[in-house]
Amino acid sequence: xxxxxxxxxxxxxxxxxxxxxxxxxxxxxxxxxxxxxxxxxxxxxxxxxxxxxxxxxxxxxxxxxxxxxxxxxxxxxxxxxxxxxxxxxxxxxxxxxxxxxxxxxxxxxxxxxxxxxxxxxxxxxxxxxxxxxxxxxxxxxxxxxxxxxxxxxxxxxxxxxxxxxxxxxxxxxxxxxxxxxxxxxxxxxxxxxxxxxxxxxxxxxxxxxxxxxxxxxxxxxxxxxxxxxxxxxxxxxxxxxxxxxxxxxxxxxxxxxxxxxxxxxxxxxxxxxxxxxxxxxxxxxxxxxxxxxxxxxxxxxxxxxxxxxxxxxxxxxxxxxxxxxxxxxxxxxxxxxxxxxxxxxxxxxxxxxxxxxx
Amino acid sequence: xxxxxxxxxxxxxxxxxxxxxxxxxxxxxxxxxxxxxxxxxxxxxxxxxxxxxxxxxxxxxxxxxxxxxxxxxxxxxxxxxxxxxxxxxxxxxxxxxxxxxxxxxxxxxxxxxxxxxxxxxxxxxxxxxxxxxxxxxxxxxxxxxxxxxxxxxxxxxxxxxxxxxxxxxxxxxxxxxxxxxxxxxxxxxxxxxxxxxxxxxxxxxxxxxxxxxxxxxxxxxxxxxxxxxxxxxxxxxxxxxxxxxxxxxxxxxxxxxxxxxxxxxxxxxxxxxxxxxxxxxxxxxxxxxxxxxxxxxxxxxxxxxxxxxxxxxxxxxxxxxxxxxxxxxxxxxxxxxxxxxxxxxxxxxxxxxxxxxx
Numbered sequence: 232x233x234x235x236x237x238x239x240x241x242x243x244x245x246x247x248x249x250x251x252x253x254x255x256x257x258x259x260x261x262x263x264x265x266x267x268x269x270x271x272x273x274x275x276x277x278x279x280x281x282x283x284x285x286x287x288x289x290x291x292x293x294x295x296x297x298x299x300x301x302x303x304x305x306x307x308x309x310x311x312x313x314x315x316x317x318x319x320x321x322x323x324x325x326x327x328x329x330x331x332x333x334x335x336x337x338x339x340x341x342x343x344x345x346x347x348x349x350x351x352x353x354x355x356x357x358x359x360x361x362x363x364x365x366x367x368x369x370x371x372x373x374x375x376x377x378x379x380x381x382x383x384x385x386x387x388x389x390x391x392x393x394x395x396x397x398x399x400x401x402x403x404x405x406x407x408x409x410x411x412x413x414x415x416x417x418x419x420x421x422x423x424x425x426x427x428x429x430x431x432x433x434x435x436x437x438x439x440x441x442x443x444x445x446x447x448x449x450x451x452x453x454x455x456x457x458x459x460x461x462x463x464x465x466x467x468x469x470x471x472x473x474x475x476x477x478x479x480x481x482x483x484x485x486x487x488x489x490x491x492x493x494x495x496x497x498x499x500x501x502x503x504x505x506x507x508x509x510x511x512x513x514x515x516x517x518x519x520x521x522x523x524x525x526x527x528x529x530x531x532x533x534x535x536x537x538x539x540x541x542x543x544x545x546x547x548x549x550x551x552x553x554x555x556x557x558x559x560x561x562x563x564x565x566x567x568x569x570x571x572x573x574x575x576x577x578x579x580x581x582x583x584x585x586x587x588x589x
Numbered sequence: 590x591x592x593x594x595x596x597x598x599x600x601x602x603x604x605x606x607x608x609x610x611x612x613x614x615x616x617x618x619x620x621x622x623x624x625x626x627x628x629x630x631x632x633x634x635x636x637x638x639x640x641x642x643x644x645x646x647x648x649x650x651x652x653x654x655x656x657x658x659x660x661x662x663x664x665x666x667x668x669x670x671x672x673x674x675x676x677x678x679x680x681x682x683x684x685x686x687x688x689x690x691x692x693x694x695x696x697x698x699x700x701x702x703x704x705x706x707x708x709x710x711x712x713x714x715x716x717x718x719x720x721x722x723x724x725x726x727x728x729x730x731x732x733x734x735x736x737x738x739x740x741x742x743x744x745x746x747x748x749x750x751x752x753x754x755x756x757x758x759x760x761x762x763x764x765x766x767x768x769x770x771x772x773x774x775x776x777x778x779x780x781x782x783x784x785x786x787x788x789x790x791x792x793x794x795x796x797x798x799x800x801x802x803x804x805x806x807x808x809x810x811x812x813x814x815x816x817x818x819x820x821x822x823x824x825x826x827x828x829x830x831x832x833x834x835x836x837x838x839x840x841x842x843x844x845x846x847x848x849x850x851x852x853x854x855x856x857x858x859x860x861x862x863x864x865x866x867x868x869x870x871x872x873x874x875x876x877x878x879x880x881x882x883x884x885x886x887x888x889x890x891x892x893x894x895x896x897x898x899x900x901x902x903x904x905x906x907x908x909x910x911x912x913x914x915x916x917x918x919x920x921x922x923x924x925x926x927x928x929x930x931x932x933x934x935x936x937x938x939x940x941x942x943x944x945x946x947x
Contacts (some may be wrong), residue, residue, distance in 0.1 A: 239928060256614050259637045262924035262937070279617045281636045512873060515921040515942050530916045537919055537944035538895060558888045561895055563873040566620035570597060579620070584873050586895035 235528035236302050238262035241281065242526060243301030243323065245315075247274020249567035249577065250307035250503050250519075253511075255280045257519035263527060268297045275568040276307075288315040298322035305481060305526045309335050309501055310382055326526045327481040331501040334477065338380045338411045341498065348472055351495045353488075354414035361402045367412040368395050374415040377401045379408040389447065416495055418488035422456045425507035426470035427482045427521045427531050434474055435531040436467045437518065440542070442486070442506050448575065452506045452542040454513060458489065465494050473499060482507070482522035505544065505577070512563045512582035513540040539585035547574040556581055593886035594660050596620035599639065600884060601659030601681065603673075605632020607925035607935065608665035608861050608877075611869075613638045615877035621885060626655045633926040634665075646673040656680035663839060663884045667693050667859055668740055684884045685839040689859040692835065696738045696769045699856065706830055709853045711846075712772035719760045725770040726753050732773040735759045737766040747805065774853055776846035780814045783865035784828035785840045785879045785889050792832055793879065793889040794825045795872065798900070800844070800864050806933065810864045810900040812871060816847065823852050831857060840865070840880035863902065863935070870921045870940035871898040897943035905932040914939055 236242075242258050244251045247269030255265040255276050264281035267274055270288065277283035282300065286293030294315055298304065304325045309332055316332070319325060334344045342352045356367035358377060368375070373395060379388035388408070390401035402410075422439040441456035442449055458466070470485045484504025486497040507518035516524075516532025524531055545553070550572050556562055566579035594600075600616050602609045605627030613623040613634050622639035625632055628646065635641035640658065644651030652673055656662065662683045667690055674690065677683060692702045700710045714725035716735060726733070731753060737746035746766070748759035760768075779802070783795040799814035800807055816824070828843045842862025844855040865876035874882075874890025882889055903910070908930050914920055924937035 238924065239926065252617065256617065256637065259610065259614065259926060260921075260923050262926045264636050264926070278622050278639045279614065279637045515870060515919045515940070524915070530912070532915065533918050535918050535944070537942050554888070557882070557890065560891050560893050561873045563618075565618050566596065568597065568617060568620045568622070582873070584895050586893070 236263070239264070240302040240527065241266050241300065242523060243268060243297060243304040244276065244280075244307060245269075245304065245311055245319075246307035247271065247276040247280075247283070248307055249275055249569075249579075251276035252279055252567060253508075253519045253565075254305070254307060254503065254522060257517065258523045260520060261523055261527070261529065263523065266297065266301050268294075273570065278568050288312045291318055294318045295322060303526055305522070307502055327479050327483070327501045328477070331477045331479055331483070335499055335501045336381055338378060338383075338498070339409075342411070344476075345473070345496050345499075348476055350469055350472070351493065353416045353495060353497070356412050358402070358405075358410040358412050361399065364398050364402050364410075364412060365395070368392070368398060371412050371414040373397070376413045376415070377405060377410055378413060379405055379410050381408070387447070416488050416490060418490045418495065420457065420489050421497065422458060422466060422487050422489055422494075423452070423504065423506040424466045424470040424485045424487065425482060425504055425510065425518050425521075426467070426474055426485060427518075427525050427534070428471075428474040428479045429525045429531050430480050430528050432475070433531055434471045435521065435534040436470055437507065437510055437514065437534045438536045439463060439466045439487075440506050440509055446575075448546060448577075449505045449544055450546075451544070452509050454509050454536060454540050462489065462494060469494060469496065481525045482518050505580075506542075508565070508580050509540040509542040509582055510534075510536075511565065512584050513538045541583040541585075543581050543583070544577055545579040545581065547572060547576055547578065550578050553579075559583075561586055594621070597622070598660040598885065599624050599658065600881060601626060601655060601662040602634065602638075602665060603627075603662065603669055603677075604665035605629065605634040605638075605641070606665055607633055607927075607937075609634035610637055610925060611866075611877045611923075612663070612665060612861065612880060615875065616881045618878060619881055619885070619887065621881065624655065624659050626652075631928065636926050646670045649676055652676045653680060661884055663880070665860055685837050685841070685859045686835070689835045689837055689839075689841070693857055693859045694739055696736060696741075696856070697767075700769070702834075703831070703854050703857075706834055708827055708830070709851065711774045711853060711855070714770050716760070716763075716768040716770050719757065722756050722760050722768075722770060723753070726750070726756060729770050729772040731755070734771045734773070735763060735768055736771060737763055737768050739766070745805070774846050774848060776848045776853065778815065778847050779855065780816060780824060780845050780847055780852075781810070781862065781864040782824045782828040782843045782845065783840060783862055783868065783876050783879075784825070784832055784843060785876075785883050785892070786829075786832040786837045787883045787889050788838050788886050790833070791889055792829045793892045794828055795865065795868055795876065795892045796894045797821060797824045797845075798864050798867055804933075806904060806935075807863050807902055808904075809902070810867050812867055812894060812898050820847065820852060827852060827854065839883045840876050863938075864900075866923070866938050867898040867900040867940055868892075868894075869923065870942050871896045899941040899943075901939050901941070902935055903937040903939065905930060905934055905936065908936050911937075917941075919944055 266282040440452040624640040
């Protein structure tokens with residue numbers, strides 16, 4: 232696949248959640264169709280997709296049929312079983328590539344990769360037993376955070392250690408999963424760069440956003456972020472370095488801690504990212520369209536921001552606020568079409584656009 | 590239907606073109622599903638809808654099944670056969686209502702309605718024969734325009750008379766369809782107001798846009814329009830008057846000629862309107878979402894504009910410009926997923942956002 236896919240082609244998307252949903256809408260703006268592959272019934276993305284396959288990642292026949300029905304494959308989450316990727320990749324290109332998935336699926340591989348690029352990460356040590364953890368605490372110290380190497384998201388699979396006395400409980404929380412102890416980073420705030428890279432190697436980054444988490448879940452992203460001009464440049468250069476090294480195609484979210492000594496990479500996500508939702512109302516080309524452009528081989532948009540924006544997630548009972556939010560000036564409401572409201576569940580988000588920001 | 594439809598409900602949309610497509614995307618942002626009814630195969634709207642019914646407006650069983658599968662019905666075009674509306678309305682509310690359709694489907698009924706409200710329209714006379722036309726020319730004069738009363742769009746079903754010598758050819762162009770001769774209005778430019786009204790009677794209008802047509806087809810809409818503060822207020826009041834009189838629910842496009850003597854109503858469209866596409870990138874709540882809000886009974890957004898925008902239609906071979914447009918700063922490209930490029934066919938549009946406009 233060397234040139235852009237013809238308009239009217241179909242982008243296959245693994246995962247039918249809100250990211251797949253917004254990717255599907257963005258694809259439609261460019262004249263492309265989408266086909267969602269999702270094990271769960273009635274996926275939110277299916278409501279705005281041309282086709283939906285409801286099947287398990289173990290269903291080889293369904294995977295092959297899906298791959299043959301689409302022109303390129305992308306995904307909305309990084310924890311796709313390797314066996315499924317092997318089957319899919321035999322039939323169609325997967326963008327971003329397998330290496331990006333391999334690196335981002337495991338926290339230790341990720342940290343080693345980033346360190347290898349000369350980027351700063353928090354001090355860390357692998358933990359595969361209670362004894363490992365005791366030893367890790369000796370070098371990393373406390374406070375620190377124990378995290379499962381894989382499958383963590385929105386603060387899940389994490390336990391904080393305030394002292395070595397917390398070790399036993401923390402290790403029990405990991406349920407014997409391979410884990411990593413991360414040293415505490417004394418950061419003032421977190422920012423993230425939403426970066427995109429196309430097949431020809433061009434890179435475009437959005438203005439970094441400043442993230443606030445509550446209970447381990449992203450609560451707000453604000454652009455512009457509090458960031459010196461130098462750090463702003465560093466952030467973009469760091470993201471570009473990661474994308475280039477991976478020969479990456481698509482959008483990546485790069486989370487960075489801002490410290491007195493510079494930026495430290497927290498983690499990367501090889502997909503569109505919650506902290507990039509502000510681009511829907513702050514830029515002519517949002518992160519979802521940018522990802523689709525990269526995946527189908529169209530030139531990237533330049534990612535310039537036309538407005539200041541505060542993105543706020545609507546989580547669980549925040550849905551009760553929707554009636555008020557609908558009538559607030561310059562507020563764009565984005566709901567995900569999820570049937571059931573659950574505590575901690577991302578139900579939607581809003582973008583507050585500042586019209587007088589320039 | 591007195592309160593808002595529950596999130597997750599389904600909006601039925603008659604018509605599967607680009608307007609239905611963008612309505613469907615807007616519905617998804619609010620957590621609603623859509624079901625498209627369209628006689629033509631592979632409608633653009635179907636690519637981003639939850640369900641599609643491909644059937645004729647004469648297919649009573651299909652109409653009944655569609656009505657029963659949705660929670661409310663709206664439409665993207667005004668020329669829906671009355672018989673189909675009768676069947677649908679027996680099962681579900683149609684919004685905007687039948688009266689709005691009746692008035693806007695026929696140019697003479699429309700002009701009489703508008704005049705009855707005290708609004709200025711171009712001088713006009715009904716023409717049902719060559720003799721009628723000769724008589725009409727005596728009172729209306731030339732230059733003037735002969736138009737079919739029904740089914741005209743994008744300049745189709747129109748013939749210009751520069752002198753009475755053009756009468757025979759003009760009448761021949763109408764192919765015996767009931768027609769209307771409209772007197773020439775000496776206007777400096779055309780503006781349109783995209784206005785919305787909810788079930789409780791609340792009205793919200795977008796800032797008027799300035800329209801430029803080429804060959805009878807809308808080419809560009811620019812906001813803000815060249816318009817005095819007084820005329821801006823007049824435009825909004827006129828639109829509100831029309832909506833209130835019709836007990837209207839939804840978005841309406843109201844085209845106005847700007848003359849030295851004030852605003853003259855050209856025509857109204859009981860639906861989202863091409864001249865309102867700029868709202869997608871100029872407002873937090875665009876015309877498509879505003880229409881869905883009204884139709885499902887959610888409160889209207891306030892319609893405030895956060896940016897200056899120039900909307901430009903991509904017609905036929907304009908598609909060749911897409912590669913260049915994709916890389917222009919602050920340009921949002923919206924393509925409609927139509928399979929075949931034809932001369933005069935609306936293939937997409939762009940919104941050029943001015944970031945330094947405030």
